[in-house]
Amino acid sequence: MKKLSVVGIIFLLVVITLSLSFQIRADEDPIKIGAVNPLGDITGRQSTNAMELAVKELNEAGGLLGRPVELIVIDSELRPEKGASAIERLATSDEVDFFVGGMASSVHLAQIPTLKRYEKITVWIGAASHAIEEAVGPDEDWYFHLHPWDYQQGASYAYGWKDIEEKHPEVQIDSLFLAYEEGAFGTDSYESYQEYFESAQEGEGPYADLMEDFSGVSFVSAAHGGGDYRAMLRQAMNYDPDLFIWAGYDADAVPMLSQVREIGFSPPIYAGSPPGWPEDFGDSPLAENVVFFGMWAKSLNEVSPVAQHFWDEYIAMHDDEPVTYFAPLGYTNIHFLAKGVENAGTLEKEAVIESLREIEYDSPVGTTLKISPSRIISNQGFSEQKIIQWQDGVQEIIWPFDVATSEIIYPYEW
């Protein structure tokens, strides 16, 4: 009898502790995701909004592994040391399970040493500079990078232009002129184009048969106090390229187009790759037929239900339209991570990494996200961008053809 009561008490205790611990796990111990974004910048602000949306959706669907999901966001202030200390805070004070974020290569570079110390699973949506890849190195299996690297972007455009040339025989691209801003962003683009050109001359690489001639000139971006592009544009006009590309910021878009008209420059294709466009750019007659490279456009809603869902929910939650592709990427970031955890059925690192590598996530940027190795790291997400054109004030996807919403208007005229 005595024995039985002891066993019974022990059993009771075990049950109570188990249920208690389960209780704690379910209600009081959320899965924490730590995000570092530049909140003062529109890209960081909107991607944070989108991350919040994704977390809300997860929690409404019952959380992850039966636990709620909590998003903790810290402002990077676009300052490297602040970005790094934010990681430190998330790791130690908030004890997050995952890191997500964030924009600006310089900030992310400073975060890499700290990230390496904690080796928590990290999924990053911005920071396209290949220097990041060098800093991370080949052996860090916990590091996932979703945004295409600078060199991947350049390559993807080549595939796009070739497809377009094939479909539209009137489009003929032989010579390319790159106008690039003097900072890291533009110079990286120039260097990768330079590399492509060198291999193209030997008949290799994505730009073989596409780039017979190449030239580039730098300019000071309006974002850094410049904004006079006329000297550069005149050089471009003298060069007379088939494809004119500018690699600069959204602040450069309108002044450059305005000066293009002033000096009377009219390349057959006028393309750019800013991270976003100015407010009401579509309403401006300057926008007409401008081509650009990007990850996402509103018109994707026509062809992708996920994109439409994201669009509606984002507006419902934040009463504001997403204007930068970092918004859908932020959303993708959280859902991709959540799906990995869900498939793994555990928070155990190796298992989650394994399952993240297997996932095929249908993302609101219109492309299925699937991890594959890039030059150095093994966990690279997207590798392509889209070719998009402003038509009647709307961003229409013209390549890849499977998500295209319109045909290219050629040549660019004003």
Added chain:
Amino acid sequence: MPVLKVNNLLKKFGGLVAVNNLSFTAEKDEILGIIGPNGAGKTTVINVIAGTLPVSGGEVVFKDRQVTELPAYQRNQLGISRTFQTVRPLQDFTALENIMVGALFGKKLQLNEAREKALKICEYIELERHDLPIDKLTVLELKKIELGRALASDPELLFLDEIMAGLNSEETWQMIELIRKIKENEVAICVIEHVMKVVAELTSRVIVLDRGDIIAQGPYQQVSQQKQVITAYLGKEG
């Protein structure tokens, strides 16, 4: 042998000739007065000899050594000291520290030596409230600081630029006594003065400047009688 020899000293400001081919000497043991109406170029002469301003021509020889091209601080280290017409104390220092500066750099002493020396000078010039910051001191005390700093580098040639200005008659007498005391240490002293009583009292010889030229020199009693000196002063008044 004169301590200071000035030959054909010339100083121009743009087109304006402030000092015109001036030549004179100053001897050890004498108090030389430089007088003249406003704008005569007295302070400019000091500035040029002390190295505060570069010369336009001529030479300055101090103890048989060419110092014409030397910077001010080197001339000070060699033994030329000066005070300023309007006091220029170092605001962030105490009185004592102001005087220390002269000893530290003009005489190249170390900190503790300089402090001792400065204390001695304070005693010598009868400056008691030497621990106070500058803004708490009287005009006489400020003048004494100027003097003390100039003395701290053990000068052999001392320029005093209107050191009596702003002092009342009792203070003036104190200062005159002090300058006499200094003279006993074999220092050549050059004073610029407006108050003729002081000039008469102090100087053994005067140089009268007018518009950059020497118009007279000699003992004050003699010079003050000369016609062109009187006109120079009267002309100013009229």
Added chain:
Amino acid sequence: MKINQKKTSWLFAILFFIVIIVGIWDASALIYGLQRGSLYALIALPLAMVLGIMDILNLAHGELLTVGLYASYVLFINFSIDPLISTLPVFIFLVILGGIIYFLTIKKVLGEGHLPQLLLTFGISIMLIELIKIYWTTRPRNVYRAYASSSITIGNFRIGSYEFLYVFLAFAVFLLLKLFLKKTRLGQAVYAVGQNPRGAEIVGINVDLVYLFIFCLSSGILGLTAGVMLPRVSIFPLTGNPFSLISFALVAMAGMGSINGILLAGITLGIAEAVIQAIPGYGGWSDLVFFGVLIAVIMAKNIQEA
């Protein structure tokens, strides 16, 4: 404030020489340089006034320009007022804003030395930038006006005409300002205060009023400039920021308080910059030339025997 012809005359000679050389080599670079340089000078002028007369180092200078640009933008978006017409209301708005800033802050650091002023205006500039960010985000905004990209063709030479407005405005403002300083009572008072504030006070000039006037006027000139710039630039919270630096550079190059010098310095630097940008492959060095010329001129003009 000095209006000294002599000091700037050799600068003028060098400029003239450069103009001829460049004009022969590439006339468009010359015109771009003239246009940009006039803009630089126009923006630097108010800074030079505030520094020369009030001895205030205003780090929020560029931010006042930014505020002017946003004000003009708001007038265009909400009331469809053309930016060129909005120059007047924006001028008034910035005069008032300048007055408010003067009363709340600047007035209290007059004569305190440059450092507290520097930090104070640094704080103001952070506040203005952040306010704009909170309200308008960092997304650039533009105002499209077809006339902003108009051009004139002479033979086979095509040149943008809108930016000549900068040149016109710069010279107009400079001339009016000089006329004002010479011919009006207030101008004479400003001149006197610039020379010697204490003396001016003794002869019965209300120095405080003169300071207020100068700060408001210089802030107003930025408003005027903003309206003219708006159709040609992107506006975002940091638009004006780099212009603070350029303005400081011009003021230092021209010499404190020299009005003629500002115009010359602006045009010199503008041309230097445009020339380098026009050399294929060396555009990246244009900043170096900009600062190189700046340093060289400052060194040549201000070196002291040490």
Added chain:
Amino acid sequence: MKKIIFYLFFVIMAATLPYYAGGYLLHVSTTILIFMSLSLSWDMMLRTGQLSFGNAGFFGLGAYASLISVSNLDIHPVLSLFFAAVFAAGVALVVGFAVLRLRKIYFAITTLALALVFEVIVMNLSDLTGGSSGRVLPQAIFGGNSVLIYWLILFITIIVILISELLNKSKTHYAINSIRNDEITARSSGINVFKYLVFVFVFTSAIQGIIGGVYTQQYAFVMPESTFSLDFLLLPIAMALVGGIYTTMGPILGAIFLGLISEYLKLIMPYGHLFIYGLIIVIVILFLPEGIYKVARKKYRNRKSQEVKLDASSEGK
């Protein structure tokens, strides 16, 4: 004696920080120390009366010197800091001979222009510097061990603090203070103004160079836009002024105050916290124009002297 124990206490507290503070506080402290050293070095130059805007430039030069010496010459990261110091000092010596003949705003603008010139040169020497995209190191210093990095930076900061204190107690103090107060008096008192200016300019630049090197080694990268950022100029100035200039304690307190407050503000208001930060700077300048340290010291002294008076009066009764 009391003072020494007081200081020792703080040094021990600082040195043992890694044992009781979390990784976040440690990192924040590391950043504060970096800015504290920059702030002190700027203040030391200011004590000569020369307002230098060259900080960011020498910081950047040190950063590049350190990174290049580690990756191209394969020297130890800690050793590279010396290299950074020597390089920054060398450049400062050369340019100092020219720019130190300038005064006031001309000196300030020229040093700022020089910093920008350094940046342009670095951007265009892409073979060595990586150009605009910058360069990375395979590994941060000490393998990224944050405790060791903290100690290294603490060590450097303590050295900088000691230098600042020594400077205020040395013969040089009398020279530079005189120069700041009245350059003409200084010259007439036998002070070789130019020599002292060059001396202070060179060693403060060396400090900025070392700090640049440490920053680079900590984060393992250089990039012109962030390495030459004007943040490394304006924030240290703000710290020195908020804390109180011409003193050692001023920049120390200023760095701690502004460093902590910016982190705290960020936590309580994620958006727009920088607005409050700017407001605080404005308020401090308007209402505590002498800086926190001097105001606190005055208050403390007033209270003390009042106490003495009270004692005296009670004794009198």
